[in-house]
Amino acid sequence: MFYKFVKIWANISFRFYFRRIFVSGTEHIPKNAAVLFIVNHPNSFLEACLVACFQHRDLHFLVRGDMFEKKWLKPILKWTNQIPIFRFKDGFTNMKKNKSTFDESFKVLADGKAILIFPEASTLMVKYLRPLQKGAARLALGAIEEFNIEPLYVIPTGIFYSAPTKARSDVMIRFGKSVEIKKWLSTCTDNSDKLTEITKTFEKHLDQVVVSIHPEQDVREFDKLCDMVEPKLMPFPAAQKIQAHTAFEKMKQFALNYQQLNHQDHKLVRQTLGEYSNKFTSLPSLNFRLDSSIFQRSWLILKLCFTFLISIPGILCYGIPLLLSKQFAKTKIKHIEFYAPVRLAVSMFLHASFSVIAFWVITTQMNMFWGMIIVVLLQFSLFGFMLFLDFAAYAKYSFTGISEMDKKEKQKLFHRIEKLFSL
Known part of the structure; x- marks a missing residue:
């Protein structure tokens, strides 16, 4: 019950936090069979929450074992299906506890349930897939050996953030074609190193769903390019969840083309970006200015005014908790990978707290019916503020x-640029 509540709560929160959520490939996820999701890991625990919210299966999660040492956090982790797993740096004593972790995971899969694991084994805010560790392979092969699970599907899942630390940015969630473990084993020779081979297979499949540039390429330059060509890459309306394969495919191909730029083309891209953004700091706003008519720009101003007016109650009620969550993350979080997840988690908690207080005050002064109505209207008002921020990004x-x-x-x-990248 607690898991379901948190899932609904997080799903709604993501629609406030992100401008657009692109989801594709959910048809590859079986409805009932055992499933192991393998996911890239650039933004701490945000990936686990996103995968849990935007597909139909309830998940169990393999998470850092040291998280369970916090007494206040341990019950919450248990209620949300978290299973501790320890790393080499956690010490040999803790590493021995992983046997019970794998035993519990095998039983979860044997019951036809779903588990999520991060095979990169650590979080790092990069826009490429890092080498996979063998934990996912051990889990998949061990489940077959211990319980002879058939079928067991491994679903490669890629998460791509347009701006990982910014609210009202975009996120893409791509579920790839599954690897059925017993079918894969039937193609192996008896004397092959199955652990190494299946890890390579997982890496190959995961690479197909992760938007990657070369590790040595300039992330900021790539992000600027994405801003510049956004109307071509993601020509979709704002502020919604979008089931779209084409958006991922375009972004994946765009990143691949960027990877393959030769020195001369790379120099041309850098020069073009410099000229294009000269004197203009907001590329989406510049694009809108160049491509829109006077009527469209006037309509944008009207939408700005309307959304600002309806957002005033939401700002008055939730402005302080939202600012506090941002300030908390900015001052307390040392590693950038934890900035957005912690900011979102704190804002969710404060938002819920202020909503309960508002409901109690209104119910006390009026009645429960009006308490519910006004609190719901405050949520629409707050979402109006999110739309106002979206429109403001194009109005500069x-x-x-x-x-x-x-x-x-x-x-x-x-x-x-369009010609260079075949857009």
Whole structure:
């Protein structure tokens, strides 16, 4: 029951936190059989929450064992299906506890349930897939050896963030084609190193669903490019969950093309970006200014005014907790991978607390019916503020004077990138 409640709560919170949530490949997830999700891990526990919320299976999670040492946290971890797993740096004594971890995981899979594991074994905010450790392979093969589970599906799952530390950015969740373990084993020779081979298979399948650039390439440059060509890469309305294969495929291909740039093309990209963003700090707003009519820009201003007006009650009620959560994450979190997850978790807690207080105050002064109605309306008001932030990102240059010469020059630069990346 607690898991279901947290899942619904987190699902709603994600729709406030992210501008657009692109989900694709859910048809690859079986409804009843045992499933092992293997997921890339750039943003701490955010990936686990996203996968739990945007597919139909209830999940069990393998998480850092040291988290269970916090007495206040241990019950919550148990209620949300967390299973502790220890790493080499946790010490040999703790490592011995992993036998019970694997035994528990085997039983979960034998019951036809689903487990999520991060085969990279640690979190690091990068835009490429890191080498996989053998934990996922041990879990999959061990489940077959111990319980002869048939079928057992491994689902490679890729998470891509347009801006990992920013609210109202975009996220893509891609579920890939499954690997059925017994079918895979039937193709192996008896004397092969199955643990190594299946880890390579997992890495190959996971690489197909992770948007990756080369580890040595400039992430900020890639992000600027994505902002520049966003209308081509992700031409979808804002503020919603979107079931779209094409958005992932375009982004995956775009990143692959960026990986394969030769030195001369890379130099051209850098030069084009410099010219395109010269004197303009907001590329989405610049794109909107160049591509929109005076009517569209006027309509944007009207939407800005309307969403701001309806958001005033939400800002008055929830402005302080949202600012507190942002400030807490900024001052207390040392590792960037934990910034967004902690900020979101704290804001969820404070938001719920303020909602309960508002409900109690209104119920005391009026009655329970009006307490429920007003608290629900406050949520719509707060979402109006999120829409206001979305519209504001495109409004910066809406009525800035841009000459026809500037406009033609910017369009020429855009077409240069469009041609270079085959958009």
